[in-house]
Amino acid sequence: xxxxxxxxxxxxxxxxxxxxxxxxxxxxxxxxxxxxxxxxxxxxxxxxxxxxxxxxxxxxxxxxxxxxxxxxxxxxxxxxxxxxxxxxxxxxxxxxxxxxxxxxxxxxxxxxxxxxxxxxxxxxxxxxxxxxxxxxxxxxxxxxxxxxxxxxxxxxxxxxxxxxxxxxxxxxxxxxxxxxxxxxxxxxxxxxxxxxxxxxxxxxxxxxxxxxxxxxxxxxxxxxxxxxxxxxxxxxxxxxxxxxxxxxxxxxxxxxxxxxxxxxxxxxxxxxxxxxxxxxxxxxxxxxxxxxxxxxxxxxxxxxxxxxxxxxxxxxxxxxxxxxxxxxxxxxxxxxxxxxxxxxxxxxxxxxxxxxxxxxxxxxx
Amino acid sequence: xxxxxxxxxxxxxxxxxxxxxxxxxxxxxxxxxxxxxxxxxxxxxxxxxxxxxxxxxxxxxxxxxxxxxxxxxxxxxxxxxxxxxxxxxxxxxxxxxxxxxxxxxxxxxxxxxxxxxxxxxxxxxxxxxxxxxxxxxxxxxxxxxxxxxxxxxxxxxxxxxxxxxxxxxxxxxxxxxxxxxxxxxxxxxxxxxxxxxxxxxxxxxxxxxxxxxxxxxxxxxxxxxxxxxxxxxxxxxxxxxxxxxxxxxxxxxxxxxxxxxxxxxxxxxxxxxxxxxxxxxxxxxxxxxxxxxxxxxxxxxxxxxxxxxxxxxxxxxxxxxxxxxxxxxxxxxxxxxxxxxxxxxxxxxxxxxxxxxxxxxxxxx
Numbered sequence: 001x002x003x004x005x006x007x008x009x010x011x012x013x014x015x016x017x018x019x020x021x022x023x024x025x026x027x028x029x030x031x032x033x034x035x036x037x038x039x040x041x042x043x044x045x046x047x048x049x050x051x052x053x054x055x056x057x058x059x060x061x062x063x064x065x066x067x068x069x070x071x072x073x074x075x076x077x078x079x080x081x082x083x084x085x086x087x088x089x090x091x092x093x094x095x096x097x098x099x100x101x102x103x104x105x106x107x108x109x110x111x112x113x114x115x116x117x118x119x120x121x122x123x124x125x126x127x128x129x130x131x132x133x134x135x136x137x138x139x140x141x142x143x144x145x146x147x148x149x150x151x152x153x154x155x156x157x158x159x160x161x162x163x164x165x166x167x168x169x170x171x172x173x174x175x176x177x178x179x180x181x182x183x184x185x186x187x188x189x190x191x192x193x194x195x196x197x198x199x200x201x202x203x204x205x206x207x208x209x210x211x212x213x214x215x216x217x218x219x220x221x222x223x224x225x226x227x228x229x230x231x232x233x234x235x236x237x238x239x240x241x242x243x244x245x246x247x248x249x250x251x252x253x254x255x256x257x258x259x260x261x262x263x264x265x266x267x268x269x270x271x272x273x274x275x276x277x278x279x280x281x282x283x284x285x286x287x288x289x290x291x292x293x294x295x296x297x298x299x300x301x302x303x304x305x306x307x308x309x310x311x312x313x314x315x316x317x318x319x320x321x322x323x324x325x326x327x328x329x330x331x332x333x334x335x336x337x338x339x340x341x342x343x344x345x346x347x348x349x350x351x352x353x354x355x356x357x358x359x360x361x362x363x364x365x
Numbered sequence: 366x367x368x369x370x371x372x373x374x375x376x377x378x379x380x381x382x383x384x385x386x387x388x389x390x391x392x393x394x395x396x397x398x399x400x401x402x403x404x405x406x407x408x409x410x411x412x413x414x415x416x417x418x419x420x421x422x423x424x425x426x427x428x429x430x431x432x433x434x435x436x437x438x439x440x441x442x443x444x445x446x447x448x449x450x451x452x453x454x455x456x457x458x459x460x461x462x463x464x465x466x467x468x469x470x471x472x473x474x475x476x477x478x479x480x481x482x483x484x485x486x487x488x489x490x491x492x493x494x495x496x497x498x499x500x501x502x503x504x505x506x507x508x509x510x511x512x513x514x515x516x517x518x519x520x521x522x523x524x525x526x527x528x529x530x531x532x533x534x535x536x537x538x539x540x541x542x543x544x545x546x547x548x549x550x551x552x553x554x555x556x557x558x559x560x561x562x563x564x565x566x567x568x569x570x571x572x573x574x575x576x577x578x579x580x581x582x583x584x585x586x587x588x589x590x591x592x593x594x595x596x597x598x599x600x601x602x603x604x605x606x607x608x609x610x611x612x613x614x615x616x617x618x619x620x621x622x623x624x625x626x627x628x629x630x631x632x633x634x635x636x637x638x639x640x641x642x643x644x645x646x647x648x649x650x651x652x653x654x655x656x657x658x659x660x661x662x663x664x665x666x667x668x669x670x671x672x673x674x675x676x677x678x679x680x681x682x683x684x685x686x687x688x689x690x691x692x693x694x695x696x697x698x699x700x701x702x703x704x705x706x707x708x709x710x711x712x713x714x715x716x717x718x719x720x721x722x723x724x725x726x727x728x729x730x
Contacts, residue, residue, distance in 0.1 A: 166586045166606045167579035173607040174570045177614075178543055181563035198546035205539045206571060214532035214668070221531045223637065238634060241531045242538040249542075269603060272588065303579070 001122050006080075006115060012105035016094040019119050020085025021077035024048040024061065025069035027125070032357060034125045035067060035350075036116060036152075037076040038133030038140035040336075041207075041264050042256055044084035047076035059339035066343030067350065072129065079140075080115045081107040081263040089259035090191060102188025107263055109136070109271045113143045117151070127151055129357065130350060131289075134158035134335030135302070136264065139271045146273045149288040154353045156346060158294040159335040161302045162280050162310045163272035168301045171210050172265040175203030179258050188259055200258040201249030208248050213298040213331035217241055284313050291321040292349040294342060298331035322349060366487050371445075371480060377470035381459040384484050385450025386442035389413040389426065390434035392490070397722060399490045400432060400715075401481060401517075402441040403498030403505035405701075406572075406629055407621055409449035412441035424704035431708030432715065437494065444505075445480045446472040446628040454624035455556060467553025472628055474501070474636045478508045482516070492516055494722065495715060496654075499523035499700030500667070501629065504636045511638045514653040519718045521711060523659040524700040526667045527645050527675045528637035533666045536575050537630040540568030544623050553624055565623040566614030573613050578663040578696035582606055649678050656686040657714040659707060663696035687714060 003017040022045045027034060037047045037057065048062055048069065049055030061067040061074055078086035081104070089104035120128060131152050133141045138160020145155045161168070179185055182199030190196070221241035237243055274280035293311050295304035304325050314321040326341045328334035335342065368382040387410045392399060402412045402422065413427055413434065414420030426432040426439055443451035446469070454469035485493060496517050498506045503525020510520045526533070544550055547564030555561070586606035602608055639645035658676050660669035669690050679686040691706045693699035700707065 163588060165579060166582035166588065166604070167574065169588070169604050170570075170574055170582060170606045170610055173602065173604075173610060174567060174574065177563075177567045177570060177611070181547065181567060183548060198542075202539060202542050202546060202567070205535075205542060209532065209535055209539065214530060214665070217531035217535060223528065223531065223534070237538065238631075239531070239534050239538075241535045245535055245538055246542070266603075300579070 001119055003115065003118050006111075006118070008105055008111045009108045010106045014087060014105065017080065017087045017115065018085065018091070019077055019080075019087075019115055020045050021075055021119060022046055022048060022055070024074045025072055027073040027123070030361060031125055032127065032129055032361065033071065033354075034073045034075060034120070034123070034128050035130045035132060036120065036128050036144075037061070037074060038116070038131065038137035038144075039076065039079065040133070040135035040137045041261075041268070042252060043137065044082070045076045045078040045086075048074060056336065059337075060343055060346065066339065066347040067132070068347075071354075072350075075119070075123065077116055077119055079112045079264070081112070081260060081267060083257035083260040086115070088257065089188070089263055090257045099191040101191060101259060104259070104263060106266060108267050109139045109143045110147060110275075112267065113140050113147050116140070116144075117148055120151070127153070129354065130154040130156060132156040132158070132346070133160070135160055135332065136268055138302075139164075139268065142273050143271070145287045145289050145291070146277070146283045149286045152289050153357050154292065154350065155289045156292045156294070156349070157307075158342065159296045159299050159302050159332055161271070161306050162283075163274060164268055164270075165302075165306065169269050171206065171301070172269055175206050176262060176265055178202040178206070179262060185258065188262075190258075194253070195258045197253045197258070200256070200261060201246070201253050203261060204249045204252040205245040208245055210300045211331065211333040213300075213329055215298070216329045216331070219329070280310070281313055281317075284310070284317050284319065287314065287317075287319055290353055291319060292346065293321060293323045294335075294345060295323075295325050296331060296334040296338070297325065297327045298329070299334070301332050366484055368480065368483050371476075371483070373470055373476045374473045375471045379452060379470065382445065382452045382480065383450065383456070384442055384445075384452075384480060385410050386440055386484060387411055387413060387420070389439045390437050392438040392488070395726060396490055397492065397494055397726065398436065398719075399438045399440060399485070399488070399493050400495045400497060401485065401493050401509075402426070402439060403481070403496065403502035403509075404441065404444065405498070405500035405502045406626075406633070407617060408502065409447070410441045410443040410451075413439060421701065425708055425711065431704065431712040432497070433712075436719075437715075440484070440488065442481055442484050444477045444629070446477070446625060446632060448622035448625040451480070453622065454553070454628055455622045464556040466556060466624060469624070469628060471631060473632050474504045474508045475512060475640075477632065478505050478512055481505070481509070482513055485516070492518070494719065495519040495521060497521040497523070497711070498525070500525055500697065501633055503667075504529075504633065507638050508636070510652045510654050510656070511642070511648045514651045517654050518722050519657065519715065520654045521657045521659070521714070522672075523707065524661045524664050524667050524697050526636070526671050527648075528639060529633055529635075530666075530671065534634050536571065536666070537634055540571050541627060541630055543567040543571070544627060550623065553627075555623075559618070560623045562618045562623070565621070565626060566611070566618050568626065569614045569617040570610040573610055575665045576696065576698040578665075578694055580663070581694045581696070584694065645675070646678055646682075649675070649682050649684065652679065652682075652684055655718055656684060657711065658686060658688045659700075659710060660688075660690050661696060661699040661703070662690065662692045663694070664699070666697050
């Protein structure tokens with residue numbers, strides 16, 4: 001889909017916004033079975049994928065899966081500012097004919113959601129059944145519930161927050177500084193080169209440490225050495241955990257644009273559903289959707305406390321909210337791994353709410 | 366003090382090793398009141414300092430303080446590989462006449478302790494009363510207790526570990542990669558230039574995030590903005606927490622050598638009192654000192670679990686060990702801040718043990 005133009009929260013306008021999306025399953029005659037999936041920092045529109053290239057949430061969504069595409073119509077789009085098909089800093093500016101680079105305007109989670117809203121309307125869906133996402137995807141879920149309260153029946157924010165905490169902003173800034181101080185960044189105008197691959201790799205290595213738990217690293221790697229050299233060598237890596245991290249850094253560099261990484265970090269930093277709405281409490285008042293909130297143990301970035309605080313605010317405001325805390329050695333990344341724990345919660349909540357929606361439509365005839 | 370030569374664990378020899386140290390208080394006639402203080406990663410020999418420039422542990426040690434220099438003779442030396450007076454990579458190689466840089470041999474915590482042992486003998490002390498340290502200083506304490514079991518009466522490891530965990534190795538490697546990928550590092554031969562100041566700054570920013578707790582950052586900074594620009598700007602920092610971190614990064618760059626940072630990270634990585642000793646359990650068997658072990662809540666790098674595990678091993682091996690867990694919003698950095706909590710524990714343990722030592726000497730006459 002191409003949007004002629006979109007005006008962002010910062011006041012700037014982007015024209016010719018390309019939006020890449022995936023759909024799975026079929027929109028039913030009542031057009032009330034659409035579920036929007038929102039992806040995390042380095043995710044893309046391929047949540048479900050296909051047999052050849054399974055998507056990043058194929059353990060959760062698909063035919064006969066917890067989110068059953070035989071029943072639901074599932075839409076996933078790449079976020080604005082991303083680098084997997086939707087317009088972002090690596091895209092060519094329609095007027096200048098060269099990539100935006102650092103001239104791409106600042107985007108917010110709210111802007112991403114606005115683009116998704118346009119996509120949903122483009123698909124001629126008046127109301128989504130659900131919006132689901134984890135991590136940065138969960139931020140979009142929270143933003144959807146407050147920006148377009150009457151546009152969905154259900155929201156499922158997982159391992160996420162209603163506003164980014166100081167420590168998460170801080171981790172983002174360390175990753176950002178690693179990228180900005182890489183001379184290959186060239187103030188954001190490095191295309192067609194790969195740009196700050198060292199900086200991006202360091203940022204990703206750091207990311208990995210916040211996405212998983214110390215216990216998992218200890219269990220998987222402990223102090224095991226890379227080879228038989230012994231553990232006293234020069235600057236090179238010595239331990240398996242180091243090789244693993246560097247491999248993860250390299251893997252991201254191969255598939256992700258550093259500028260997009262910077263723009264999405266900034267979008268997360270500014271994430272606060274209460275921004276210009278008189279604070280979180282006030283913003284929550286507008287929520288109409290039923291909320292299934294899931295937090296994961298050992299999540300360094302989005303600890304359960306915060307989600308519990310938000311759930312308590314919702315309950316106080318008389319909202320329909322169900323909360324679950326799942327235990328996982330994966331910590332934050334549990335939302336991409338713990339399908340057996342998360343799946344049944346999502347499945348039963350969705351189905352129960354879908355029955356409510358169908359009954360309501362039946363009654364209205 | 367200058368050591369003519371020292372042979373390291375890696376097999377290499379360094380000659381003309383300068384050792385910078387500070388002493389406070391007076392060695393008594395029995396020469397049994399000496400306490401050695403071991404410093405952490407970016408610490409130095411100025412633990413006590415003076416009125417003009419108070420040391421990094423002056424809240425704990427000094428005349429009338431918890432570790433009372435009216436009673437004890439307190440020695441602190443800068444570690445081997447450091448950059449505050451003791452020989453390290455920035456020192457001039459006595460033969461080549463230029464700084465070692467990356468030609469400096471790999472040092473271990475065990476090597477640092479060997480140098481400290483030589484210092485203690487140089488001061489004509491046959492047996493220390495105590496060895497005390499936190500973080501990397503605590504690693505030295507553990508290493509002292511196993512390398513020279515009959516050289517001290519008491520050891521006090523604080524917020525530390527008997528061997529570095531996978532996640533701590535991982536955090537070190539992210540910091541390391543930030544430095545190594547800074548072109549100004551020049552493979553370690555950057556003197557007399559300042560070298561990889563951007564990389565070192567990023568490494569320090571990351572360090573700060575592991576030294577303190579999310580709760581502290583939230584309480585101190587929350588989402589407070591740097592100025593009134595609003596929270597949607599370009600790549601520049603937006604939040605107070607970011608300015609704070611960058612300031613901390615800059616501050617370290619001004620006082621610390623990047624190569625030293627790399628060498629000390631590597632020394633921590635290799636830290637394992639069980640290395641070449643048949644494992645930790647076996648290493649612990651040799652300990653003769655009385656042990657006061659102190660862990661701090663919310664310590665991301667050296668969680669209490671690990672210290673408790675080591676304490677349990679010691680107890681099983683019939684060692685004299687007392688363990689305390691203190692609560693602190695500072696997390697790991699609590700060892701540099703929570704004097705009111707740590708001080709009385711250290712004071713009463715030292716005094717009680719000192720009485721034991723004095724009684725024993727009296728009985729032996």
